[in-house]
Amino acid sequence: MTFLNKTIVLTGASAGIGRSLALMLAHQGANLALAARNQTALEDVVRACTEAGGKAIAVPTDVTQPKDCQQLVEKAIAAFGQIDLLINNAGISMLTPFDQVTDLTIFEQVMQVNYLGAVYCTHFALPHLKASRGLLVAISSLSGKTAVPTRSGYVASKHAMQSFFDTLRIELQGTGVDVLVISPGFVATDIRQRALGADGKTLGRSPRDESQGNMSVDECVRQIVWAIERRKREHLMTIKGKVIPWAKLLMPGFVDRIAAHAAHTKAFTDE
Numbered sequence: 001m002t003f004l005n006k007t008i009v010l011t012g013a014s015a016g017i018g019r020s021l022a023l024m025l026a027h028q029g030a031n032l033a034l035a036a037r038n039q040t041a042l043e044d045v046v047r048a049c050t051e052a053g054g055k056a057i058a059v060p061t062d063v064t065q066p067k068d069c070q071q072l073v074e075k076a077i078a079a080f081g082q083i084d085l086l087i088n089n090a091g092i093s094m095l096t097p098f099d100q101v102t103d104l105t106i107f108e109q110v111m112q113v114n115y116l117g118a119v120y121c122t123h124f125a126l127p128h129l130k131a132s133r134g135l136l137v138a139i140s141s142l143s144g145k146t147a148v149p150t151r152s153g154y155v156a157s158k159h160a161m162q163s164f165f166d167t168l169r170i171e172l173q174g175t176g177v178d179v180l181v182i183s184p185g186f187v188a189t190d191i192r193q194r195a196l197g198a199d200g201k202t203l204g205r206s207p208r209d210e211s212q213g214n215m216s217v218d219e220c221v222r223q224i225v226w227a228i229e230r231r232k233r234e235h236l237m238t239i240k241g242k243v244i245p246w247a248k249l250l251m252p253g254f255v256d257r258i259a260a261h262a263a264h265t266k267a268f269t270d271e
Contacts, residue, residue, distance in 0.1 A: 001135060001229050004029035007080040009072060011063055011121060012090035014041035017139065017184075020221045021089070026054025033076035033083075035061035036090070055080070063090045063117025066124075073124040083128040085228070088118035088161075089139040093195040094153045095203060103200030107153040110196070114157035119164060126177070133176030135231055138165045139224070142185045142236070146244050149260055154195075169233065178231045184220050185238045 014036035026049035144158030169179035
């Protein structure tokens with residue numbers, strides 16, 4: 001797949017991976033329908049994409065609302081006439097041990113954004129993707145493959161996302177629509193600063209040193225674009241990510257201990 005004059009709908013486009021991905025695709029001449037809740041930030045991204053040589057529109061969207069997702073698709077069609085690629089990138093996280101949760105609505109919020117938001121956008125975009133024989137992309141996580149302590153709601157949402165798109169891939173055989181699930185590991189974005197804590201409020205700071213041991217946003221986006229160009233079915237970004245699914249089959253207890261150790265030494269370290 002090349003991106004020149006291709007129409008791409010991208011959710012979660014106002015910051016982090018989404019913003020950088022929009023700019024890289026704009027550099028390659030894509031038509032972009034960019035979605036996020038923050039209209040001001042979204043319009044800044046549209047200006048940057050236009051300066052980079054692409055065409056872009058801002059569509060303020062709350063992916064937890066089916067009507068917003070429908071409007072996103074309709075505006076993309078009105079502006080560009082077709083949809084070749086849908087990238088479900090919108091996401092939020094949570095960060096607290098389950099037995100410390102005081103506001104159970106965080107599970108609903110995370111599931112609505114990470115899982116149902118992707119379902120809604122896919123539902124409305126799918127007829128157009130069938131017409132263009134396009135590509136569906138889900139930006140999932142290694143958390144969709146294995147358990148990560150302190151992130152139970154996030155992990156559950158990514159497992160749901162993984163299973164949904166794996167099922168859809170089978171259903172869409174013969175239609176010309178391919179399905180790609182991308183699973184990054186830790187990436188140096190602000191998603192952990194925006195994670196929900198035990199009381200349902202945004203943490204406002206990351207419990208990790210984001211400069212240590214995390215993949216850069218640029219490298220993450222480079223790999224996303226590489227996988228899209230090849231219309232792969234799945235892309236696990238790290239060696240650890242590729243090993244974990246096999247290790248879980250052979251040594252599940254060992255994998256659990258590694259995850260617990262990582263959570264203890266990194267997730268709750270403030271120094």
